[in-house]
Structure formats: C-alpha cells, structure tokens
Amino acid sequence: MFTSPAEALKYISQHDVEMIDLKVVGIAGQWLHITVPVSTFTEAHFAEGVGYDGSSGAGFGRVESGDVVARPVPDTAFIDPFWERPTLSFICETVTADTKESLASDPRTIAKKATEYLSQTGVADEAWMAPEFEFHVFDSVQFSESPYETHLRIHSCEVESDGGIPAIPHKGGYMRSGPSDQTQNLRSAITLTLQQMGIPVRYHHHEVGASGQCEIEVDMQPLVRAADNTMLIKYVIKNAAHQQGKIATFMPKPVYGEAGNGMHVHQRLTKNGKPIFFDKTQKNYADLSELAQYYVGGLLTHGEALTGLTNPSTNSFKRLVEGYEAPVNLFYSLANRSAAVRVPKYAVEPDQKRIEYRPPDATSNIYIMLASMLMAGLDGIENKIDPTANNFGPFDVDIAQQDEEFRRKILAVPASLFEALKSLERDYAFLLKGGVFPEAFVREWILAKREQEARVVAIRPHPHEYTLYLDA
Numbered sequence: 001m002f003t004s005p006a007e008a009l010k011y012i013s014q015h016d017v018e019m020i021d022l023k024v025v026g027i028a029g030q031w032l033h034i035t036v037p038v039s040t041f042t043e044a045h046f047a048e049g050v051g052y053d054g055s056s057g058a059g060f061g062r063v064e065s066g067d068v069v070a071r072p073v074p075d076t077a078f079i080d081p082f083w084e085r086p087t088l089s090f091i092c093e094t095v096t097a098d099t100k101e102s103l104a105s106d107p108r109t110i111a112k113k114a115t116e117y118l119s120q121t122g123v124a125d126e127a128w129m130a131p132e133f134e135f136h137v138f139d140s141v142q143f144s145e146s147p148y149e150t151h152l153r154i155h156s157c158e159v160e161s162d163g164g165i166p167a168i169p170h171k172g173g174y175m176r177s178g179p180s181d182q183t184q185n186l187r188s189a190i191t192l193t194l195q196q197m198g199i200p201v202r203y204h205h206h207e208v209g210a211s212g213q214c215e216i217e218v219d220m221q222p223l224v225r226a227a228d229n230t231m232l233i234k235y236v237i238k239n240a241a242h243q244q245g246k247i248a249t250f251m252p253k254p255v256y257g258e259a260g261n262g263m264h265v266h267q268r269l270t271k272n273g274k275p276i277f278f279d280k281t282q283k284n285y286a287d288l289s290e291l292a293q294y295y296v297g298g299l300l301t302h303g304e305a306l307t308g309l310t311n312p313s314t315n316s317f318k319r320l321v322e323g324y325e326a327p328v329n330l331f332y333s334l335a336n337r338s339a340a341v342r343v344p345k346y347a348v349e350p351d352q353k354r355i356e357y358r359p360p361d362a363t364s365n366i367y368i369m370l371a372s373m374l375m376a377g378l379d380g381i382e383n384k385i386d387p388t389a390n391n392f393g394p395f396d397v398d399i400a401q402q403d404e405e406f407r408r409k410i411l412a413v414p415a416s417l418f419e420a421l422k423s424l425e426r427d428y429a430f431l432l433k434g435g436v437f438p439e440a441f442v443r444e445w446i447l448a449k450r451e452q453e454a455r456v457v458a459i460r461p462h463p464h465e466y467t468l469y470l471d472a
Contacts, residue, residue, distance in 0.1 A: 001077035001198075005046035008074050012038060012088060021080060021089040022050055023231075024070045025107050027059035027445070029365030031231055034070065035087070046072055051097055059448070060094065060105055067097040076228055078197050082239045091228050104438045107367035111224050114371035117434030123291070123381055124269035124276055127374050128354075130220040131230050131366070134261040135250045137183050137212040137241055150463055154255065156211040158182050168210040171259060176206040183214050190216065190240045197236070199229050208259040208325075220266060220354070223370050230366040250362035252311075253318035260319030260326060263362045265373065266344070268354040269295070278353035285394050286334045286343040287353060296332050296341050297387040298380020298430075299357055299373060300411075303330040303340055307414050308424030309372045310360035312449055314417050314457040319361060322400050327358040330411040331393035338399055340413065359413055372431060379430040417454040421446050 002008040012020075020036045034050055049071035054060030060068055072090035080087040094106040102109045119125050139155040158180065161167035165179045178184055187204040194201055200219050207213035216237070221229060234250065241248035253260040268277045269291075279289035288296070299306070311320065320326050325337045332341035332355070342356045360369055379385075387393060391409055399407060414420040425446055431437035 002074040018085045019087040105441045111367040111371045113436040124271045126270045127223045128220040129226040130266040132264045133216040173210045174208045181206045227367045252361040263360045264358045278350040294381045295377035297385030298377045300330045300392040302376040304423035305427035307420040313363035
C-alpha cells in the first residue's frame with residue numbers, strides 16, 4: 001500500500017485512522033497482533049518496531065531468545081475491514097530485540113531468503129505462486145475432550161434440510177447452485193472485500209464436500225507477496241464467516257467421508273520477466289521446459305520430506321487417502337488430479353505454463369510451505385533430476401485402477417505425521433542451501449510436531465475404537 005514509512009505516516013495524518021495494528025506470523029502459521037494508538041505511532045516504529053515475547057504464542061523461544069521485535073513493512077498495509085475503530089494494519093517481520101537484525105527463524109524471513117537464494121543461483125529472478133483456498137463453512141462446531149467425555153457435533157444447514165431447501169447429497173457439492181448452495185452470498189462478500197483490499201479473485205464456487213465446502217482462487221504473485229496475501233485471505237474468510245454467525249475452517253479433513261481441504265499451489269519461474277517453464281520447440285511433455293521438468297523432479301524427489309512441512313498435522317493424513325481426488329502418490333501428469341504434480345491442461349501459453357503441487361494443506365505455515373517447495377524445485381534443477389528417469393511419470397492414468405505391480409513402483413506420500421517427520425529428518429539438506437532454513441529451526445520443528453501433536457493424538461483413544469473394541 002505504501003512505498004515508504006513517510007508515505008504511510010502522511011496517509012495516517014490525512015485519514016481517519018485511530019489504531020495501528022501490527023500482525024506477525026508465528027511458527028505454527030497463525031497471525032498474532034499488537035495494537036498501537038495512532039497518537040503514539042511514529043516513524044521510529046518502522047525502524048525500532050514493537051517488542052514482544054516471541055516464546056509465548058509465536059514459538060520463537062525454542063530456537064532463539066524470547067525477546068523479539070515486530071517491525072512493520074510499509075507495502076503490506078491495509079485498512080482492516082473488521083475492527084470497529086478505523087484501523088490500519090501492517091504485516092511485520094520479526095527481528096532481534098537488540099540488533100534489529102532479521103530473526104533467522106521468522107517464517108517471513110525464511111521466505112525472503114528463499115527468493116534471494118533463487119536470484120543467487122542465476123536460474124531465475126522471480127518465483128510466482130498461487131495457492132488455492134479450499135475451506136468448509138459450518139453453522140457451528142461443538143466439541144469437548146476429557147478422559148471421560150469425547151464429543152463432536154458439526155451443524156451444517158446444507159446437509160440438514162429444514163424441509164424447504166434440498167440438502168446437498170454426499171460428495172455432491174461441486175459447483176452446486178442455489179438454493180442448496182447456501183454459502184454463495186458469503187463467498188461473494190469475501191470476494192468483494194478481498195478486491196477492495198487489492199487482491200484480485202479469479203472465481204469462487206461450491207466445492208465437492210456437501211457440508212459447506214467452498215473454494216476461492218486468486219492470481220499468481222511473487223512468493224513473499226503470495227504468502228502475505230494468503231494470510232490476509234484466510235483472515236478475511238474467517239472473519240467474514242464470523243460476521244454471518246458461521247465458522248470457516250481450513251482443517252484438512254473436518255468431516256469423515258467428505259472431500260477434504262487441500263491447498264494446491266500453482267508455481268512458475270521467470271527470468272528477466274520471461275517465463276522459463278514453457279518450451280514447445282523440443283516437443284516436451286505438456287510443453288514443459290527441461291528446467292521445469294527438473295523442478296518437478298526436485299519436488300517429487302523430496303516429496304516425502306516436504307510433507308513434514310506442507311502437511312504438518314495429524315489431520316493432514318486423514319485427507320491424503322485414495323478416493324477423494326487427494327494425491328497419495330508422487331508422480332506428475334497432465335490434468336490428472338490424482339497426481340502430486342499436475343500440469344494444468346488449460347495453461348497453454350508461455351506466460352501461463354505452470355505446475356501445480358497438490359499435497360499441501362493450510363495447517364502448514366504458508367511462508368515455510370512456499371519456501372520449502374521452491375528449495376526442493378531448485379535442488380532438482382541444480383542436480384538435473386529427471387522425473388521420468390526416477391519413475392515419477394508422467395503417468396496419464398488413474399493410479400488407483402492399476403495393478404499391484406504398477407503401483408508398487410510408485411513412491412507414496414507418507415501415511416502419517418510420524419512418517420512425514422521421519423522423512424524430513426532424513427532429508428532436509430536441500431533446505432539449508434544459501435542459509436535459507438536454519439538447521440536449528442528444522443530440528444526444533446520436527447521435535448515440536450512430534451512431541452506436541454503426533455504423540456499427543458496417538459495416545460488418546462478414538463471414539464471409533466469403542467465401536468471396534470469395547471466388547472473385546
């Protein structure tokens with residue numbers, strides 16, 4: 001929004017702004033915020049920032065000092081549409097409290113370093129990314145958990161007909177129209193809000209999941225901007241739903257038997273403003289350049305390890321199962337939604353040519369997700385990893401319908417968070433190149449996810465176990 005602190009301060013002085021909100025992303029991927037009255041906000045805040053305890057909520061204390069500083073980035077500013085008092089928000093980078101240097105474990109800093117490393121390699125000077133936003137909108141979610149009570153009740157008006165509006169049948173929500181599609185007005189409100197905030201929306205529609213599943217797609221942006229926009233889009237979706245008395249969730253698999261919420265990411269590289277993923281002269285598969293194929297080879301070679309960062313929740317692997325268009329095998333293909341890497345068939349022009357990596361979901365930290373995928377792709381380019389030579393395809397078939405001998409030759413994504421973290425533990429050297437990911441960050445990420453999530457869920461009885469074993 002602003003090109004400099006001076007421009008931001010001029011806007012503040014000329015407009016009805018009462019509060020300045022500073023938003024930082026924690027390691028887990030959620031926004032945290034601190035608010036400064038406009039009367040005390042000065043140019044010094046852009047240099048000195050505002051101190052906070054990074055070990056409480058943000059998660060920085062495990063790998064660095066807990067005392068850190070949120071420093072606003074001028075060009076990320078936006079008028080917050082949800083607070084009652086006129087509020088100008090800034091996305092912040094987290095820096096050290098004493099020297100004001102970039103914090104090595106700050107997710108936004110890691111994303112910036114990934115783009116800097118890209119330029120250093122000489123391969124390209126810009127990585128363009130576009131996540132797809134799949135989410136569910138429920139009327140309410142009630143749950144409780146204790147040693148003697150486990151309860152979950154999801155209410156969705158779209159599957160619980162009131163007798164006046166037809167319910168959407170199981171897996172029958174894709175591009176559903178009204179009146180059964182009861183989220184249209186909400187999606188349109190979200191879209192208009194995003195456009196007013198400078199984020200163009202390509203389209204929105206009802207997704208496959210009967211119980212209020214939606215999708216919104218946006219244009220590709222440079223990597224860090226795409227990550228910033230992702231945080232903003234999720235913020236708008238959740239708050240707009242709340243305003244209508246509903247709850248929006250990006251949880252990968254909120255409802256058993258229905259389609260899950262992925263976050264497929266479209267990717268391409270450019271050099272000197274020109275696309276480098278397109279090459280029709282060699283009659284390559286899907287007109288992908290050799291460099292693009294190496295990029296795909298890197299993604300798939302490191303695909304098992306990537307899931308530890310792109311799918312870092314126990315719930316992630318309840319989505320990654322066959323039968324729901326979820327990618328459970330590491331191969332690439334043209335327009336094949338069962339592939340981990342899909343080459344969109346409609347993207348035929350040079351500046352449209354892209355690849356879509358389909359395993360990720362929104363329980364990831366978007367800055368970490370995008371940075372890790374770029375690093376995997378660059379490793380493939382550096383090492384000239386040919387996907388075909390490594391049995392990553394292209395396979396233009398439904399893998400689930402192939403015989404056992406064919407299926408055995410194809411590498412599968414991990415089946416659990418434990419497996420994903422083991423894969424990441426074995427294979428993370430590609431992330432450390434150029435000092436992009438601190439090794440301490442990766443190790444602490446693995447430890448925290450294993451001990452605070454995977455083990456915690458694994459030791460708790462599941463309600464379905466009572467169906468299976470109560471009469472044992």
